Amino acid sequence: MANPPVTNAKKSPVGRRNFLKGTVGGAAALAVSQSAPAQEQPAQQEQAARSATAPVITQEHDPATNVEVLTADRPGSDFMVDVLKALGFEYLFANPGSSFRGLHESIVNYGGNKSPEFITCCHEESSVAMAHGYSKIEGKPALAFAHGTVGLQHASMAVYNAYVDRAPVFMIIGNTVDAATRRPGVEWAHSVQDAAVLVRDFTKWDDMPVSLQHFAESAVRAYKIATTPPSMPVLLVADGDLQETPMRPGERPHIPKITLAGPPQGDSGAVAEAARLLVAAENPVIVADRCARTPAGLKLLVELAETLEAPVVNQYGRMNFPSAHRLNQTERSRALIANADVILGLEVWDFWGTVNNFRDQLHRTSRPIVKPGAKLIAISSTDLNTRSNYQDFQRFTDLDVSMAADAEATLPALIEACQRLLTGDRKAAFESRSKKLAAAQQEAHDRMLVDASYAWDASPISTARMAMEIWAQVKDKDWSLVSNNAWAQRLWSFDKHYQYIGGSGGAGVGYGAPAALGAAVANKKYGRLSVNIQNDGDLMYAPGVLWTSAHHSIPLLTVMHNNRAYHQEVMHLQRMANRHQRGITTAEIGTTIKNPNIDYAAMARSMGVHGEGPITDPNDLAPALKRALDAVSRGEPALVDVVTQPR
Amino acid sequence: MRMFLTILFAAPLLAQTPAGNAQNGRKLFEKYGCYQCHGREAQGGLGTGPRLGPKPIAFSAVQRYVRQPTGQMPPYTAKVVSDQDLADIYAFLQSVKQPPAVKEIPLLNK
Numbered sequence: 001m002a003n004p005p006v007t008n009a010k011k012s013p014v015g016r017r018n019f020l021k022g023t024v025g026g027a028a029a030l031a032v033s034q035s036a037p038a039q040e041q042p043a044q045q046e047q048a049a050r051s052a053t054a055p056v057i058t059q060e061h062d063p064a065t066n067v068e069v070l071t072a073d074r075p076g077s078d079f080m081v082d083v084l085k086a087l088g089f090e091y092l093f094a095n096p097g098s099s100f101r102g103l104h105e106s107i108v109n110y111g112g113n114k115s116p117e118f119i120t121c122c123h124e125e126s127s128v129a130m131a132h133g134y135s136k137i138e139g140k141p142a143l144a145f146a147h148g149t150v151g152l153q154h155a156s157m158a159v160y161n162a163y164v165d166r167a168p169v170f171m172i173i174g175n176t177v178d179a180a181t182r183r184p185g186v187e188w189a190h191s192v193q194d195a196a197v198l199v200r201d202f203t204k205w206d207d208m209p210v211s212l213q214h215f216a217e218s219a220v221r222a223y224k225i226a227t228t229p230p231s232m233p234v235l236l237v238a239d240g241d242l243q244e245t246p247m248r249p250g251e252r253p254h255i256p257k258i259t260l261a262g263p264p265q266g267d268s269g270a271v272a273e274a275a276r277l278l279v280a281a282e283n284p285v286i287v288a289d290r291c292a293r294t295p296a297g298l299k300l301l302v303e304l305a306e307t308l309e310a311p312v313v314n315q316y317g318r319m320n321f322p323s324a325h326r327l328n329q330t331e332r333s334r335a336l337i338a339n340a341d342v343i344l345g346l347e348v349w350d351f352w353g354t355v356n357n358f359r360d361q362l363h364r365t366s367r368p369i370v371k372p373g374a375k376l377i378a379i380s381s382t383d384l385n386t387r388s389n390y391q392d393f394q395r396f397t398d399l400d401v402s403m404a405a406d407a408e409a410t411l412p413a414l415i416e417a418c419q420r421l422l423t424g425d426r427k428a429a430f431e432s433r434s435k436k437l438a439a440a441q442q443e444a445h446d447r448m449l450v451d452a453s454y455a456w457d458a459s460p461i462s463t464a465r466m467a468m469e470i471w472a473q474v475k476d477k478d479w480s481l482v483s484n485n486a487w488a489q490r491l492w493s494f495d496k497h498y499q500y501i502g503g504s505g506g507a508g509v510g511y512g513a514p515a516a517l518g519a520a521v522a523n524k525k526y527g528r529l530s531v532n533i534q535n536d537g538d539l540m541y542a543p544g545v546l547w548t549s550a551h552h553s554i555p556l557l558t559v560m561h562n563n564r565a566y567h568q569e570v571m572h573l574q575r576m577a578n579r580h581q582r583g584i585t586t587a588e589i590g591t592t593i594k595n596p597n598i599d600y601a602a603m604a605r606s607m608g609v610h611g612e613g614p615i616t617d618p619n620d621l622a623p624a625l626k627r628a629l630d631a632v633s634r635g636e637p638a639l640v641d642v643v644t645q646p647r
Numbered sequence: 648m649r650m651f652l653t654i655l656f657a658a659p660l661l662a663q664t665p666a667g668n669a670q671n672g673r674k675l676f677e678k679y680g681c682y683q684c685h686g687r688e689a690q691g692g693l694g695t696g697p698r699l700g701p702k703p704i705a706f707s708a709v710q711r712y713v714r715q716p717t718g719q720m721p722p723y724t725a726k727v728v729s730d731q732d733l734a735d736i737y738a739f740l741q742s743v744k745q746p747p748a749v750k751e752i753p754l755l756n757k
Contacts, residue, residue, distance in 0.1 A: 360719060449755050453746040454690035454698055462690065468754040475757070486693040567683070571695065574680040578721035584728070587680050646683055647692035 072246035094145035099174025102243030122544025128158035133518030148175030148195035165505025204232035266403035266410035275417035281342035290317035297408035309430035482519035510541030550608030613641030672739030700740035
């Protein structure tokens, strides 16, 4: 049976909850207030306070006995859990909040705390970043709950990261719209007219359902919108009254059929033109950023590259291309782009920055690095959802072919179009190109190893040495790098989609640790070894994720890249001091994290995580990593604190 | 930064190298923030700055670039870094030890 429109219920002075369950007894309530024993005074005061804002004092009674009804069997939040289960959510990341207490209780008791399972977080930013990290492994959203006011304000940075990263996160926030039913005091500070406005600039869709039927339809709609490229966060407001009001006997709101939309594919004419340019090119380059949404995307990009024998430059927004493939020419990106006659950009976040050089001096200047006449082709779903306020869309690029479409979904048609154009002459040219590329790749790889060898025995430990010490311990396991690290990206051998999760999106510090843990949560059921190379400044935003990892027994190896600074900012401050020709020795003021140095291993141990370090001698790294991995193999999190070179 | 390297390598190699104090140069390399982009051992940093030692390029080229960089590097004018300071830093770059060959590092051969 469909829920009646809430407007009908709201017309009643007793409100929907009371209309459903009992009789109106304002006089009786007043009598209770006057004759209640002393120990009930706080409750009376609350009731009295309510009476000041709600002139009709109400109370629910069982008509048969005239006894106040204090319990309910089927709160609306139970049905909300039915909806969430229908959507297949595995996990819910949240710290508790009274504005969603009904939903929380229904998740735990009615839902059995399974699908979704409540993962206890210590900060709402961590909750959303964990859901973000989870989505990078699973390719589907997880839930994050928060208060509609104080919780969402904490969470907003992580929502922005997910938005810029085009990652799906499904948020539900609690709120109490009806001012007449709010508890006095804090609940007023935690209530808001339009809760979602805070993040509306960087979410794809939001709604505030006013009935359970509305909730069901909006939840399915939100899921569909979040997962249709370009994926982004979505948000539903779960009204407190809607959560806690019992359902009518026999009330059965309908959960709509969940049919996800196919991703948008490039126009056939544009695909044909792109194929013509690529096949005819002498020096094509494929640049991939947030291209491979799924494992299929990785395989398709390999197929396209091999069809054209074209070099691929991986910008690491996703796990796009096997690192050891002969056509992975990322190390040579600058030279390749400078020499290209055709550049294909696949979900490239910053195409302008890819084909231009920008100089950050007193007078900011730029110049193209591509040859005059080079043809630029872009396939990007970002064009389908560009907003005004936040400027993450980057500088406008001169393009020759532009497809507002999902790159991964367009690749099959592009591959087919290229294959149709292949001739004997072109295949011969491709073969010649392939040999040159293979030789160039080998040279670049050899240079990379030489680069890694410098400062090999240094203390603080070089980041190349740290990356290779970790690699030696994990390479024979089923590993997944759930963080960024430039040396690991250069030196490790990646060939599976789950082995790398890309970046934060908005570069909002505080993403790394929780996103790594969220990805590790997703990896757990596959038995994968999750490895997080963790920046120290990032961890200090919300170190409570360490406790969450221990509390839920999430196997995760965290290795601290502990350079004792917000190092990017050290360099920015140095630049300013040099520019102004003063105080060039003060760049560490306000930018470093030392004096005292933080003992991350002790911090980890204090929260139930196996801790090793601080490690300052590179020869101590392998034994410490082995001990940490022993803990991880038992299903525990472990942290190794490595004191490192800056980069 | 690659332009930095190119320009430096193209500079005259026979220019005179002033005497410098390597020990003080190491301290200045840290104090003046050179380590931020180039690493504490001058080994270079990914995406930040190239390797500077051992075997640095000619002092005159280093001096010219430090004073008037043509790439991303922030300028170090004579007002904040003296020629003698630069000479000491250069002496430090010359003193940096050559690492073992790649083939002698087992972890780089797996």
